[in-house]
Amino acid sequence: MAKAIRISSFGGPEVLEYVDVEVGQPGPGEIRLSQRAVGLNYIDVYQRTGLYKLPLPAVIGLEGAGIVTAVGEGVTHLSEGDRVAYAAAAPGAYAEERVMPAAQVVALPPELSFEQGAAMMLQGLTVQYLFRSTASLAPGDTVLFHAAAGGVGLIACQWARAMGLRLIATAGTDEKCALAKAHGAAEAINYATSDFTAAVKELTDGRGVPVVMDSVGASTWEGSLNCLSPRGLMITFGNASGPVPPFSVSELAARGSLYVTRPTLFTYIAEPGSAQDRAADLFDMVLSGKVKIDIARIRPLAEAADAHRDLEARRTTGTTVFTL
Template sequence: MARTIVIEAAGGPDMLTMVDRDVADPAAGEVRIRHRACGLNYIDVYQRMGLYPLTLPHPLGMEASGDVVAVGAGVTHLKEGDRVAYASMPPGAYSEERVMPAAQVCPLPDGISYETGAAMMLQGMTVEYLFHRITDITKDDRVLFHAAAGGVGLIACQWARSEGIELIGTAGSDEKCALARDHGATTCINYRDTDFAPHVKEITGGAGVDVVMDGVGKDTFDPSLDCLKPLGFMISFGNASGPVPPVDLLTLAGKGSLKLTRTTLFTFLADHDRCQAMARHLFDKVLSGDVEIRIGQTFPLEDVADAHRALESRQTTGSTILTL
């Protein structure tokens, strides 16, 4: 039996319930993992609220680290006793132990702790694909990144700095802006004090940025388009403030033949080889010191509802983990 956080109905943090669940032996292509720590991410909130529907009841959690305790037939890249970390479907990481598909489970280098492994996989591989797998972003390009003091944002600030990319961040307080600058943002705009779009144009001498990376959604989408230079690329990868309303394609034409995509990490992770390559790239960044994973908050697994409340109220900085 393993303590596991499940929801039986969509709704607020009070819907999160701890239960004891049986853990089966792994079938072909699966592994059984004993978790050491679990990550907290906004996709967990979307699933809990029903924005991303699940068949209920269902366990939650998309990210964790731990040890392989059993391996099913046909799994060749992992063995019993391996240290591992993952960000993967299906949900179920908020648990002491689970069985899951092995393809997206990644060997965790000895130089990276379990806590860091649980805090970095979903957010870190999100940054990896944003900078390397959508459009060419090269040294001296300018990127506007929203929520730059969050878990994804702080990794993005460091990633950009390590590759000579000018990252302009936005955040909701002067303290969060300072944190983003400390982690590599060239500048950071407090969006509560100023309209960020005119400020971005001022910073760039009227030219605009090459790419916008927006995980906030509804509140930032429209003014973000005004921050792009002609032929610029808008990458929408989340909706923390709510889904983006329907977009008139002629708006993109009128603002300079802009390009737009709505991405999700799990499309990129679906291919085993690409997933493992993305993880290795992330691990190399961390082991080299180019990226330091900042764990801003830690909650016991049984306090997961409090963790969700903190995340939704934007009281968190960096990554948040659940301990077992």
């Protein structure tokens, strides 16, 4: 048995139960993992509320780090005793121990702590695929990035600086805007007190930006489209303020032949070896010092409900990690 955060119904933070669960042994293609740290991400909220449906009861969470304690048949890239980290499509991270598919688990470099591993995998790999694959970016390009003081956003600010991009950040307070600039954003807009669309147009001499990366969703959708230059790319990769409402695709033509995509990390790491390749790029960025993983708070897993309340109320910056 192991302690875990489980939900038996969808709802608010109060549905998060700290309980004992059975772990079992790994089957073919699986490993058993003794976890040392688990990452908190907004997708965990979507799982808890039922926006992303899970069979119930369910242990939520998609990111963690720990030590492999058993290896199932057919797993060749990991061995018992390995230090590992993961961002994986299979939920179940909020637990002291778990059995999970091995394909998206990667060896953690010895220079990185378990806390860093749990803080960087989902958020860092998200930035990696957005910047390396979803958008075709070159030095000097301009990107508008919403919620830039969160865990993904602070990594994005640093990654953009390393690539020579001009990242225009948005955040909900002046303090968060200052934090984004300190991490590499060229400019920052407080979208709680300013019209971010007008500000972006002013910063780009009326042209708009070729790429918007938006994890906020409903509340920024319309304004983000209005920020794009002709043939610009709208990347909507999250729903922190609610899902994007239905819209007519003819709007894309009327606004200048725009492109829209709704990517997810797990498509980009689904092919064999892709998680390891993308993680190697992420680890290189961190170990070189170009990207620093900002762990804003470390909490015991039993405090998951309070951590969810803080995350939804936008009282957090950087990354929160649970320890076990």
